[in-house]
């Protein structure tokens with residue numbers, strides 16, 4: 060039988076692109092050059108120097124997750140089915156990350172515990188396995204963050220992970236508290252006690268933020284209770300539970316099968332799956348929740364859609380082809396981020412308005428609305444602008460510091476030039492933002508209108524200057540001194 064030649068195209072990556080992190084995401088299309096085949100359902104092989112991996116092509120679309128080694132990498136995408144044959148080659152470069160600020164990964168184990176996490180069946184649940192799952196998961200978040208910022212034209216900026224001998228690591232932290240103490244505490248208290256402990260032990264060195272997982276989180280089926288549950292991110296510490304770790308991939312090669320698994324969550328385990336009930340739903344929801352909490356420690360507040368709303372649980376739709384959409388229940392999100400787990404608040408997200416300066420039209424445009432980008436696990440334009448200029452997101456060229464940001468009344472004075480202004484509510488939701496990134500010249504002074512703030516209870520401002528520096532400030536309409544957040 061004769062074969063048909065195919066064209067393989069990549070949508071998000073071009074040859075000679077460079078990356079400062081190891082896990083790379085490729086998405087593209089395979090089309091048959093013969094007119095007889097409409098859409099293709101087959102496989103592509105991706106060959107790097109070290110690995111060969113296979114990915115599904117569904118209706119002509121494919122997505123691949125691969126690992127790059129430092130330096131030049133020749134990547135071949137090959138279609139070699141019974142009927143369709145084609146190949147696409149590209150050179151990708153991985154550079155060392157030179158950002159001196161890192162996100163450190165910790166696995167917090169209570170005193171006297173072995174550090175196993177709750178799981179079922181034959182799932183490996185040792186502390187060592189937990190650390191492997193966490194490193195693989197957070198490297199995926201690092202990659203997705205870069206791709207999401209790049210989609211908005213902000214470059215492949217992302218956070219840097221702590222390494223040992225060039226390998227990203229998750230360290231075990233032995234707590235002085237026993238499991239029963241964690242079980243008796245609320246999410247807020249677990250975060251507080253752990254933050255103090257980490258501070259006292261010197262973990263928060265200069266330029267270090269921490270993502271910590273609590274090993275002992277346990278679901279009790281009889282009483283339908285979960286103990287040792289934490290989901291909180293602020294300051295330099297983001298902390299979440301280990302209740303979903305059983306669904307996380309240990310290694311990169313297992314990521315796609317874990318993110319597409321339709322196996323139901325065992326009834327002995329906590330169903331944290333965005334109402335999907337599957338292991339893939341659990342992986343997407345709990346890994347996405349980690350990104351949401353990381354977002355908070357990088358100064359992000361809640362937005363009306365995206366990762367900083369419920370969108371984080373659609374993370375699987377970004378990495379895979381053909382996964383079903385989750386159902387949305389807003390209440391669970393509020394529970395996740397409320398200071399007390401019992402204070403469930405049902406409230407629709409605040410509609411965010413935007414003002415952009417420069418060549419873009421003023422008002423809502425495509426960047427600010429929901430649009431189909433393979434699920435909603437993406438950052439709101441305002442959050443993406445903030446992150447892409449954030450001191451933790453890569454070294455910026457050394458700009459001369461012309462002085463601190465000053466806010467008095469409704470007036471913002473920024474000697475270095477304004478990058479972004481965000482208006483927040485008292486419970487840290489984004490109401491409105493002013494994006495100055497496309498302005499051809501730096502603006503040093505901006506005055507908000509009374510109409511912007513008059514309906515906001517206890518409004519506060521976040522101002523980022525062009526050097527990346529961030530200041531947050533409660534508006535009291537009297538001249539006063541701003542508080543520096545970092």
Ligand SMILES: [Zn+2]
Nearest residue numbers: 063091093096
């Ligand atoms: Zn064909």
Ligand SMILES: [Zn+2]
Nearest residue numbers: 351355361396
């Ligand atoms: Zn939150």
